Amino acid sequence: MLIRSVTFAATAVTAFLGLVEGKLVHVNDRNFTDVVINSGKPTLVDFYADWCRHCAKLMPTIEKVAALYDGDDSIQFVKVNGDKDGKVAARKYVDIGYPTVKFFFGKKMDPVEFDGSRDAESLNNFVQLILKTRVKNIDIVDPKLYQSTATKVDDVTFDSHINGSKDSIVLFTESGSTSDSLFQDVWEKVITAYANENDVQFLLVNIKDEMSSGIVDRFKDVISSYGEPTVLVFKKTDTESPKVYSGKKKDAAFVINFINGSLLLFRLPNGRLRNKAGRLLNYEPVIKKLIINVDKVSEKEAYEKFVKDLADSPIGSLDDLSMLEYYDKVIAAILEGRKSHYENELKRISTILDTDVAHINAKSLDSFEKRYNILKAIFG
Known part of the structure; x- marks a missing residue:
């Protein structure tokens, strides 16, 4: 009887406060505002879904980091099931899909999303960078020893990477310095933003590593002029003339x-x-003109006019050539009087992007967004 009473009391408390698992607390739509917003405490929130395998993989990592702060009441760690009892909160704070991890500061400012590598060290570095504190006796990795998700290169491997088949973004950094530490989170956000670009690689050179002294000497004037950290962009078609980033280093958007x-x-x-991805901007007015001509003249005459207009509108230097075949299909459909097929496809893709992004893999999402951009410009 006593055990049953104690169990009932514990259940009641759990229902009110949320399911507590160590330092990680399960919060739902009923108490999200009270726990995360109104409490005023810095809070790391993991928005997840039961069906998401990436969420299942990330959860133990969050629990491990949360355990580091056990006994520290100045910060809290929360998880929200966006597919069940946390749907309202997820709709408000999840922009792309699951898992989404954000750091909240109560009512003081907007939450900051974690876009770094999903390992305990990177997540803990993110927390510490925001709190500007250090946790003693951490048994993961010393946070001063920054472990980037970029590929580390030195005098032996630098040229083979740069002269390969990919464009390269290279960070010259001094591990442990204040300015470089502040740039770590920005750098990881930049890497994450380009995760689906197969022809781009991110490289890292530790300027204090003796194994990198040759590379550092080669670019010493650039490093000296622009300071640490230094970011260089090497095009695979021109590895001798890298571009140097000279903008703000506190915001990933500027670097991107x-x-x-x-x-x-x-x-x-x-x-x-972006909405220009996949598009041939100079071709779009010509295609719109074709749509008008098809209804006025024969298919043959409309095609001849189209070819002539196309010759007068060369591909621009800023056009994205990745969707040329798709343009061909759209043009063929217009000439054959089947433009309604692509008008309907525009509606279908628009609905998918508005309602189902969380279930789309990254490669498919790119394809959907490029097709949407093209069709919206032509038929929208």
């Missing part, structure tokens, strides 16, 4: 804009694509 411009890429800080 620089990389986009240097390599003709179209990434947003969250990894999604």
Whole structure:
């Protein structure tokens, strides 16, 4: 009887406060605002779904980091099931899909999303960077020994990577320095934003490593002029003239804009694509003109006019050539009087992007967004 009473009391407390598992607390829509927002405590929140295998893989990592702060009441760690009792909170704070990890500061400021490598060290570094504190006796890795998800290169391996088949973004950094430590989170966000770019690689050179002294000497003037950390972008077609990033180093968006411009890429800080991705901007007015002509003249005449107009509108230097075959299919459908097929596809893709992004893998999402951009520009 006593055991039953104690169990009942514990169940009641759990239902009110959330399911406590060590330092990690399960919160739902009923108490999310009270626990995360109104409490005023710095809070790391993991939005997850039961069906998400990446979530299942990340959860033990979050529990491990949360355990480091056991006994520290100044910070709390929370998990929210966005597919069950945390749907309202997830709709508000999950932008792309699961898992989403964000750091909340109560009502003081907007939450900050964690976009780094999903290991305990990187997550703990993120927490400490935001709190500007260090936890003693951490048994993971000394946070001062920054472990980037970029590939570390030295005098032996640098040239083979740079002269390979990929464009390269290289960070010259001094592990442990204050300025470089502050850039760590920015750097990992940049890497994450380009995770689906198969032709881009991120490399790291430790300028204090004796094994990298030759590379450092080669670029010493650049490093001296721009300071640490230094970011260079090497195009695979021109490895002798890298571009140097000279903008702000506290915001990943500025670095991403620089990389986009240097390599003709179209990434947003969250990894999604900009609305110009996949598009041939000079061709779009010509295709719109074709749609009008098809209804006025024969297919043959419309095609001849289209070819002539196309010749007068060469591909621009900022056009994305990755969807040329798709353009061919759209043009063929217009000439054959089947434009409604792609008008309907525009509606279908729009619905998918509005309602089902969380269930789409990264490669498919890129394809959907590029097709949407093209069809929206032509038929929208």
